[in-house]
Amino acid sequence: MVGAYKNEVVYVKSIVFTLGFDVTSVIATLSGTGLEGKEHLVFIVPATLTSRAVSSQKSLENHLEVLNARGFKLTYEFLSVREDDSAGAIAHIYNTLVKYDEILVELSGGLRYLILVTYLAAMVLRQRVREVAVRLESDGRRVLIPLLEPSKLTQSDARMLRELKSAGYQNQRQLATSIGRRISSVSRTLARLEKMGFVSSRGSRPSTFGITLLGEVFLLDYESTKKQE
Numbered sequence: 001m002v003g004a005y006k007n008e009v010v011y012v013k014s015i016v017f018t019l020g021f022d023v024t025s026v027i028a029t030l031s032g033t034g035l036e037g038k039e040h041l042v043f044i045v046p047a048t049l050t051s052r053a054v055s056s057q058k059s060l061e062n063h064l065e066v067l068n069a070r071g072f073k074l075t076y077e078f079l080s081v082r083e084d085d086s087a088g089a090i091a092h093i094y095n096t097l098v099k100y101d102e103i104l105v106e107l108s109g110g111l112r113y114l115i116l117v118t119y120l121a122a123m124v125l126r127q128r129v130r131e132v133a134v135r136l137e138s139d140g141r142r143v144l145i146p147l148l149e150p151s152k153l154t155q156s157d158a159r160m161l162r163e164l165k166s167a168g169y170q171n172q173r174q175l176a177t178s179i180g181r182r183i184s185s186v187s188r189t190l191a192r193l194e195k196m197g198f199v200s201s202r203g204s205r206p207s208t209f210g211i212t213l214l215g216e217v218f219l220l221d222y223e224s225t226k227k228q229e
Contacts, residue, residue, distance in 0.1 A: 014100040016093075018118050019043040019078070020109035021052045023060045025135045029106050029142070030067075041076040042096065044114050046083055083113055087197050091213035093121035098220075103128050107145065108135040123150045124221050151196055153222045156181075160189060161198060161219045164211040171206040 015033065017026050026043075043060070045053065057078060064076055079096055081089035097103055105122045107115045122129045132145045153161070163178050164170065170178065176186045190209050193199045198215030201207045211219070 012101040013038075013104075014040045014042055014097060014102070015104045015106065016042045016044065016097065016118065016122075017106045018108070018110035018114040019045050019053075019056065019060070020111070021056050022109065023056050023063070025108040026060060026106070027063055028140070029108060029133075029135065030063075032142070033104070035067075035072065035074070037072040037074065039074060040100070041074060043076065043078045044093065044110065044118050045078050045080055046111060046114065047080040048083070081114070081117060083111075086113075086117055087212050087214035089117040090121045090124070091217045093118060094124055094217045097121070097125055097128070100128060102130050104130055105132040106135075107132065108142075119145075120150075123147055124217055126150075127225075150218070150221075153218055157189065157193060157198075158219060158222050160186070160193070161211050161215050164199065164209065165216060165219065169202065169208040169210040171208050173206070175209065 013036070015030075017029070019026065041064070043057070045057070049057075061076075064074055068074055079093065081092055083089075103122070103125060105118065107119060119132065122132050126147050126149075129147060132147055133142050134145055135142050159179055160175065163175065167178065172183050172186050172190065175190075176183045179186075190199060190201075193215070194201060194209070198212060198218060199209050200212050201209050
């Protein structure tokens, strides 16, 4: 769901919130952020909504409509992520936010799961993320959270993921032939990439391997970083 003015302005700045039942912290953050008035707001919510969650969204929409009536041109959307697919959730958040030049992330509400996958997406988007913050429940202070470096792909990892993305599922022998490596080396790399959530396997005798959504996100980040070097 996207709010008003979506097609009128090109946006380069986004503020991301994990949204829970209580929108007080979101409204407080909006009031203290120093809005320019043309930001795009993204609210991360679970795909399965309760009546309380729907009510919270409506309350927040009403507040944003009041701000826009005062001259702001804020746009917004509620980004739904599945709770049973963490890799898909991270990829969905990444693909939504990667178009913005500057991102502020507020982890002050919502399910712990939402906070975790949003933080992990911010790690991959670290070159665009200006800051990640949380508002303390004890005294309401806003505290900045450092971004950790995500797992880095090697050139060999990237080549393998690129091949799987291009050709689809392959068994170890096929992949070894495609990229010119020994089967034993391919086997070790696939085991490591599968543990990291970048590839998935299916079937047996022989198993075939394919790139996951999370693997595609990290491959995109790897290639983007290489272009800037």
